[in-house]
Amino acid sequence: MASSTATPLRPGIALAPISARRTRLRDVPEMRWAAAASVLFLLGLTAQFSGAPGWVATALYLACYGAGGWEPGLAGLRALRAKTLDVDLLMVVAAIGAAAIGQVLDGGLLIVIFAVSGALEAVATARTEDSVRGLLDYAPDTATLLTDGEERTVEAKALEVGAVILVRPGERIAADGTVLGGASEVDQATVTGESMPVDKLTGDEVFAGTLNGTGVLRIRVDRRAADSVVARIASLVEEASRTKAKTQLFIEKIEQRYSVGMVVATLAVFTIPLTFGATLRDSLLRAMTFMIVASPCAVVLATMPPLLAAIANAGRHGVLVKSAVVMEQLGTTTRVAFDKTGTLTRGVPELAEIRSLDREYTDDAVLRLSAAAEHASEHPLAAAILRAARRRGLEVPPAEDFAAQPGRGVSALVDGQLIRVGSPTTLLPTADENTTAIIETLRTRGMTAVIVLADGTPIAVLGIADQVRPDAAAAVTALTASTGAAPVLLTGDDRTTAIHLAARVGITEVHANLLPEAKVSAIRELETGGARVTMVGDGINDAPALATAHVGIAMGGAGSDLALQTADAVVVRDDLTTIPAVIALSRRARRVVLANLAIAGAFIAVLVTWDLVGHLPLPLGVAGHEGSTIIVGLNGLRLLRSAAWRRAQQAHEVARVSP
Numbered sequence: 001m002a003s004s005t006a007t008p009l010r011p012g013i014a015l016a017p018i019s020a021r022r023t024r025l026r027d028v029p030e031m032r033w034a035a036a037a038s039v040l041f042l043l044g045l046t047a048q049f050s051g052a053p054g055w056v057a058t059a060l061y062l063a064c065y066g067a068g069g070w071e072p073g074l075a076g077l078r079a080l081r082a083k084t085l086d087v088d089l090l091m092v093v094a095a096i097g098a099a100a101i102g103q104v105l106d107g108g109l110l111i112v113i114f115a116v117s118g119a120l121e122a123v124a125t126a127r128t129e130d131s132v133r134g135l136l137d138y139a140p141d142t143a144t145l146l147t148d149g150e151e152r153t154v155e156a157k158a159l160e161v162g163a164v165i166l167v168r169p170g171e172r173i174a175a176d177g178t179v180l181g182g183a184s185e186v187d188q189a190t191v192t193g194e195s196m197p198v199d200k201l202t203g204d205e206v207f208a209g210t211l212n213g214t215g216v217l218r219i220r221v222d223r224r225a226a227d228s229v230v231a232r233i234a235s236l237v238e239e240a241s242r243t244k245a246k247t248q249l250f251i252e253k254i255e256q257r258y259s260v261g262m263v264v265a266t267l268a269v270f271t272i273p274l275t276f277g278a279t280l281r282d283s284l285l286r287a288m289t290f291m292i293v294a295s296p297c298a299v300v301l302a303t304m305p306p307l308l309a310a311i312a313n314a315g316r317h318g319v320l321v322k323s324a325v326v327m328e329q330l331g332t333t334t335r336v337a338f339d340k341t342g343t344l345t346r347g348v349p350e351l352a353e354i355r356s357l358d359r360e361y362t363d364d365a366v367l368r369l370s371a372a373a374e375h376a377s378e379h380p381l382a383a384a385i386l387r388a389a390r391r392r393g394l395e396v397p398p399a400e401d402f403a404a405q406p407g408r409g410v411s412a413l414v415d416g417q418l419i420r421v422g423s424p425t426t427l428l429p430t431a432d433e434n435t436t437a438i439i440e441t442l443r444t445r446g447m448t449a450v451i452v453l454a455d456g457t458p459i460a461v462l463g464i465a466d467q468v469r470p471d472a473a474a475a476v477t478a479l480t481a482s483t484g485a486a487p488v489l490l491t492g493d494d495r496t497t498a499i500h501l502a503a504r505v506g507i508t509e510v511h512a513n514l515l516p517e518a519k520v521s522a523i524r525e526l527e528t529g530g531a532r533v534t535m536v537g538d539g540i541n542d543a544p545a546l547a548t549a550h551v552g553i554a555m556g557g558a559g560s561d562l563a564l565q566t567a568d569a570v571v572v573r574d575d576l577t578t579i580p581a582v583i584a585l586s587r588r589a590r591r592v593v594l595a596n597l598a599i600a601g602a603f604i605a606v607l608v609t610w611d612l613v614g615h616l617p618l619p620l621g622v623a624g625h626e627g628s629t630i631i632v633g634l635n636g637l638r639l640l641r642s643a644a645w646r647r648a649q650q651a652h653e654v655a656r657v658s659p
Contacts, residue, residue, distance in 0.1 A: 030071070034112075034119035037068030041112045048105065061099075061108045068115035069095060090259070090295055097288045098618060101281045106618040110292065113626035139209040139228070143174035146218065156208075157225040167217045172209060176223040179204045184215025188573075203387075258296055266291045269612070286611060289621045293607035298628040302596035305636030310589040310644070317645050318573040319582045320556070326568040329551050331586035332532050336479045336579070337523060337545070339537035340491035340501055343555055344576075345466040347538070349380050351388035352447055353463035355438045358454075364394060366460040370452050372399045373412040373419040381450060382410070384464050385421070409450075417454045421462075424451040428458055435461065446500030472505045475576035480506070482580055488526070490519045490535075490545065519545040536571075536579060553579060577649075585648035589639055596632045603628035 044060030069092045076089025091114050098107035144166040145154045151166060156174040159165065164180060167173050173186070185197035188210045197213055200206055206219060208228040270287035274280065307324040314321050321327045338344050354363045361369075371389035374382035375396060389396055399412035399419075409422010420427055424439050428451050431439070438461050439449040447463035480486045488509040491498045495512035502510045511522050523545055526533050535542070535549035543566040546552030554567035555574050571578055607624045610616040638644065 030115070030119040033067055033071060034115040037064045037112050037115045040064035040067055041108045044108060045105070058104060061104045064108045065095060065099070065111050068111040072114070072118065090263070090291055091297075094288045094291045097284060097291075101284050101288075103285065103288075103618060106622070109619050110622040110626075113622055116626075116630075139225070140172045140174050144168070159221050159225060161221055161224060163221045165219050165221060167212045167219060169212060169214050169216065171212050173206050173212060173217075173219065175208050175219070175221045175225060176228045177206055177219040177221045179206060179217055180220050181218040182216045184217050185213035187211040187213065262291065262294045262296075265294065285618060286615075289616050289618050290608065290611050292618075293611055293616065293621045293625050294604060295625065296600070296604070297625065298600035298603060298632045299597065301629055301632050302600050302636070303593050305633055306589045306592040306596065306639055309637050309639035310585050313639055313642070313645050314578075314582050314585055316642070317578065317581075318571065318575055319578045320570040320572055321582065322568055322570075326551060327586050327589060329532075329586075330534065330569070330583050331590045333534040333551065333583055334483050335485050335526055335531040335533050336483060336487040337490050337526070337533055337535045337549065338476075338487055338507070339519075339535075339542050339545075340489060340493055340498060341466055342538035343536055343542075344472045344489070344501060344505055345468050347466065349384040349448070349464050350467050351384050351462060352465045352467075353442065355442070355461045355463065356459070357435060357438075357461065358457065358459040361454070361459045363460075364392060366452055366462075367392065368394045368396060369414050369417070369419050369454065370421050370460075370462065371396045372414040373402075373410055373421050375399055376402045376412075377404055377410050379404075379410075381448065381464050382421075385450075385462065418456070420453040420456075421450060424449055424461070427451050427453060431458070444496060444500070446497040468501065468504055469574070469576055471576045475579055476506045478577070478580035479583075482583060485531070488522075490514055490522050492519075516542075516544045520548045523548050534579075534583075536576075537567075581645065581648045585639070585645060588644065588648060592636055592639060596635055599635070600628055600632055 040060050041064045044057045044064060047060055048054075048057040073089065073092040076092060080089060091110065095107040095110045095114075098104070098110065140156055142153050143156045143159055144151050145159070146164045146166050159175050163175075165174060165177070169184070179200050179202050181202060183199070183201050186200050186206060187197045188207060200217065205222075206217070208223075208225070266287050269290045270283050273286065274283040304324060307327045310327050311321045311324065314327075321330070341347050351367075354366055356363065356366065367385070367389050370385050371394065374385050376399070386396075397415055399414050402410065402412040404410045405422075408426040409420060411418060411420040413419075424431065424435075428435070431451075435451075435458055439451075442449045442461065442463040445463070445465075447465040450462040450464060451458055452460045452462060476487055486509065487507055488511065489498060489502045489507045490511050492514050493512060495510070498510050498512040502508065511518075514522065519542070523533050523535060527550065532550040534551040534553060535545050536553045536555070537543075537546055538555040542554075546554060546567045551569065552567040553569045553571060556570040556572040569582070603624060607616060607621055611621065
């Protein structure tokens with residue numbers, strides 16, 4: 001059992017990539033010392049019962065004490081110097097005490113089981129530490145830089161934002177960026193957890209460390225190596241294990257008092273029978289046994305392994321939880337608040353409808369003329385029109401005399417016609433009833449209406465809207481079922497658009513036209529009413545609300561740096577259905593913690609009662625104490641398995657479909 005005064009799992013827990021390398025047992029120092037102690041104990045046992053001279057067995061047992069006990073003993077002395085009573089030291093003292101009264105074999109057994117227990121914990125910790133190193137190893141050291149058509153190999157960490165790199169088939173992508181040319185399928189499992197490769201075309205985002213498939217890609221670097229998603233995830237997860245959950249803090253708070261009380265009780269168990277005529281050997285043996293079985297090793301190990309294992313598992317499936325505190329708090333969520341743009345929607349406007357006003361112009365003709373007029377514009381709505389034209393495979397003709405007027409729109413000569421595209425209010429202030437009705441209908445449905453004129457005559461109204469994420473409705477339904485309350489929408493957008501979006505995804509409570517401070521006030525109002533709010537957002541304007549909420553979750557794909565840093569958790573691949581899943585995983589981790597505490601408490605109660613009321617053999621006490629520690633540790637580490645995430649997904653799926 002590792003030191004009870006330190007976090008049971010060492011700093012360095014990280015999300016584990018699908019194929020992260022695994023630490024070999026022989027590479028863990030604790031495992032080597034435990035193996036040495038075990039071998040020496042078995043040799044001593046063999047010597048004792050094979051008729052060898054007594055000093056041979058004694059020497060082997062003492063060597064076993066040294067191999068298995070020097071490290072925890074040294075750690076315990078250091079803790080004692082810092083005025084902290086360490087359970088490790090108590091275990092070593094108990095073993096030495098057993099040897100002092102002639103129970104050398106029993107003391108050796110305690111040392112061996114104690115060392116093996118600590119070694120198993122160290123192995124589990126090392127395996128999770130491999131995750132960070134493995135994740136960082138996926139990013140290549142070099143990249144092929146394109147400069148004026150020439151290729152040269154450079155260090156990936158030297159790539160600047162705006163540089164263009166070439167990625168050939170089978171190579172790993174060296175930086176986060178945007179595809180400028182080419183088409184390929186990219187395996188993103190190391191970053192997003194997606195099981196299947198994702199098709200990448202011009203304009204798509206790619207991540208450092210992901211594996212290119214069969215095509216050649218030209219990629220513009222959007223983030224420096226130190227700011228890539230891979231580096232950011234690794235850095236943030238490194239910080240996760242440095243925090244302690246409230247349950248763990250409570251346990252550590254009472255642990256010192258408990259340990260002092262245990263020492264006092266041990267002295268009483270030794271002196272009282274001795275006072276009433278018991279032999280020194282029997283009194284000391286009973287006291288040593290009591291010290292062992294009353295030690296709170298299993299209680300200390302009950303909390304952090306399940307929570308840190310859940311953090312690693314969630315990270316492997318695309319959700320970065322920054323601390324054990326957050327993982328514990330997620331399970332207590334009773335209400336979820338969503339931002340709209342970039343959270344429930346993709347944050348990118350798309351052409352949704354073309355409403356013709358002139359029969360001479362087909363939809364394709366309208367789109368062709370509009371795209372030509374907007375070709376030189378940098379406005380997001382212009383980009384939506386151009387993307388729609390490309391998707392339809394339309395040939396966009398050249399435009400002349402392009403002019404843009406902020407707030408009004410653009411104009412250009414296309415095929416001899418003056419095409420104007422822009423705001424209906426400014427371009428067509430006196431529209432007829434039919435056109436006005438179409439514009440109002442589009443606006444009521446949450447779209448931005450754009451009028452298209454040819455030589456001054458309105459020919460069509462375009463409806464442009466931010467697209468709802470396909471998984472938004474399912475996530476809202478699942479969260480409503482699992483928390484017992486429907487999510488709430490907090491947005492700075494206008495109320496008409498917000499209500500339309502909310503109706504599409506199943507949200508009934510809408511707060512619109514909110515400035516950042518108003519979002520904070522809305523969350524405080526919900527929490528004042530007794531709710532524990534988890535806020536989900538992506539933008540800079542969401543950062544105050546993310547910081548105020550019980551738990552803040554940022555959308556990692558489009559999230560601003562401020563939102564990502566402020567949030568307590570990050571959805572790396574922008575999959576909203578992972579939010580109810582990670583809440584379900586948190587609740588399972590909390591149940592495991594409670595089960596561990598019950599197991600540990602039951603073992604201690606039974607063993608202590610047995611020792612005080614009857615006669616508990618020292619070997620059996622050792623086996624029971626260390627056995628409970630191992631059971632609790634392994635029970636918590638079950639949450640590392642992928643099956644734990646699948647069960648969390650199944651839990652929210654069941655909740656979603658339940659009446």
